[in-house]
Amino acid sequence: MVQALACPACSATTLDVHDCESMMALGANTALFSLRCPTCGARISSIQPVPADMHGELYDAAVRVGAMGFLNAQ
Numbered sequence: 708m709v710q711a712l713a714c715p716a717c718s719a720t721t722l723d724v725h726d727c728e729s730m731m732a733l734g735a736n737t738a739l740f741s742l743r744c745p746t747c748g749a750r751i752s753s754i755q756p757v758p759a760d761m762h763g764e765l766y767d768a769a770v771r772v773g774a775m776g777f778l779n780a781q
């Protein structure tokens with residue numbers, strides 16, 4: 708599944724949260740994604756629902772930073 712975002716700088720719609728440079732979990736299913744537009748190079752931060760196929764990645768990241776209590780509290 709591709710979850711596309713539109714670039715606010717050049718309106719390209721080829722951004723995909725799967726290509727994000729970093730992802731900061733805000734909850735069990737929501738994260739702040741930081742990504743760079745492949746068309747114009749703008750850095751974009753966007754709060755998006757975490758795609759189902761990235762839940763494992765979010766889980767792994769939570770384990771690494773010891774945030775499991777945070778996720779379980781959702």
Ligand SMILES: [Zn+2]
Pocket residue numbers: 714715716717718719744745746747748749
């Ligand atoms: Zn752009």
